[in-house]
Amino acid sequence: MRKIPFSVQILLGLVLGVALGFLARANDLSWLTTTLQTVGSLFIQLLKLAVPPLVFTAIVVSVVSLRGVANAARLALKTLMWFGITALIAVSIGIGLGLLTNPGKGVTLDLGGAAPPKNTGSWTDFLTGIVPTNPVGAFVEGNVLQIVFLAVVVGAAALLVGEPAEPFVALNRxxxxxxxxxxxxxxxxAPIGTLGLIGNAVASYGWDLLAPLAKFTTAVYVGCAIVLFVVYPLVLILAGRLNPLRFFAGAWPAIELAFVSRSSVGTMPVTQRSVERLGVPREYASFAVPFGATTKMDGCAAIYPALAAIFVAQVFGVQLGVTDYLLIAFVSVV
Structure with a gap:
């Protein structure tokens, strides 16, 4: 398998999964559907298992790495500012594409089993939900936002404590x-996991239900492409004074691996090497790369949730107003 490019392996898993899903559905092969579901579920469980310790340790290490950076506070604030600016642009693109394509219009689902939520959140509920009432509970529940909050606080404390905190920092590294x-x-x-996930989806829901998602899926990819190939090059030219072609040449190994593996965190070592080759000082890269890989996601934390919110609202016939769109943008940026 090592002779076959990883991206080709993913594609093969996708095609084979669709074929097995159709086979299971057409011939009512419950054992095959169950097998595909088990394979896909195990893959997702393994990914979820790695998330809490990975996010916590990555952010602690990234914050402590500011110790070796000159003007650390200024650089950290500028980093967060650019994270916020590009996240706002990305979520605006996601909302714009959602309003333009109406991904949920015409999608009919059996909503007989659906019920209104017992309670709904507000702007303040989102903010208070970031702070955990129980640090252990944040890890048990896999609440990434709360884990990020804990990691930032612990990392900042370790940074200020200095030498006495070194054993703890070394343990996290x-x-x-x-x-x-x-x-x-x-x-x-991932190729096997992809096979199981897409195969189970086809076997369980059929093409009649999956086909309407094509518009939604296409909109997500278009939004990501706009951010990657339009927004980022403009930022590079106007703010970074860097040739976009040089950037993509240096960053492409990380971009390609992240795309086929679907894991920005798993791509961190390659990302670190790429940004250092592009001229980013190692001390700053040691902060920005782990912090960005765990908290800065314009695709899955801005474009995708914006489109998903519009999609679900249209399927359930919920009218979204200006306040709702502002809340979507606020959550994505924060």
Whole structure:
């Protein structure tokens, strides 16, 4: 299998999964459907297993890495500012594409079993939900936002404590390396996981239900392409004074691996090497890369949720107003 490019392996898994899903549905092969579901579920469980320790250790290490950076506070604030600016642009693109394509219009689902939520959140509920009432509970529940909050606080405290915190920092660095290695083993199973996930979807729901999602899926990819090939090059030219072609040439190994593995966190070692080759000082890259890989996601945390919110609202016949769109943007940026 090592002779076959990883991207081709993913594509083969996708095609084979669709074929097996159709076979299971057409011939009512419950054992095959169950097998596909089990394979896909195990893959997702393995990914979820790695997320809490990976996010916590990556952010702790990234914050502590500011110790070796000149003007650390200024650089950290500028980094967060650019994270916020590009996230706002990305979520605006997602909302714009949602209003333009109406991905949920014409999609008919059996909503007989659906019920209104017992309670709904507000702007303040989102903010208070970031702070955990129980630090252990954040890890048990896999609440990534709360884990990020804890990691930032612990990392900042370790940074200020200095030398006495070094054993703790060294432990986090070691754990980060271990979890990254384990996650890479899981990522290598992505072709099989893809086979199970798409196969189970086809076997369980059929093409009649999956076909309407094509508009939604296309809109997500278009939005990501606009951010990657239009927004980022403009930022590079106007703010970074960097030739976009040089950037893509240096960053392409990380971009390609992230695309086929679907894991920005798992791509961190390659990203680190790429940004250093592009001239980013190692001390700053050690902060920006882990922090960005765990918190800065214009695709899955801005474009995708914006389109998903519009899609679900249209399917359920919920009218979204200006306040709702502002809330979607606010959550994505924060």
């Amino acid at each position: 070691s754990l980060l390396e271990i979890v990254q290695k384990a996650l890479w083993w899981v990522i290598r199973l």
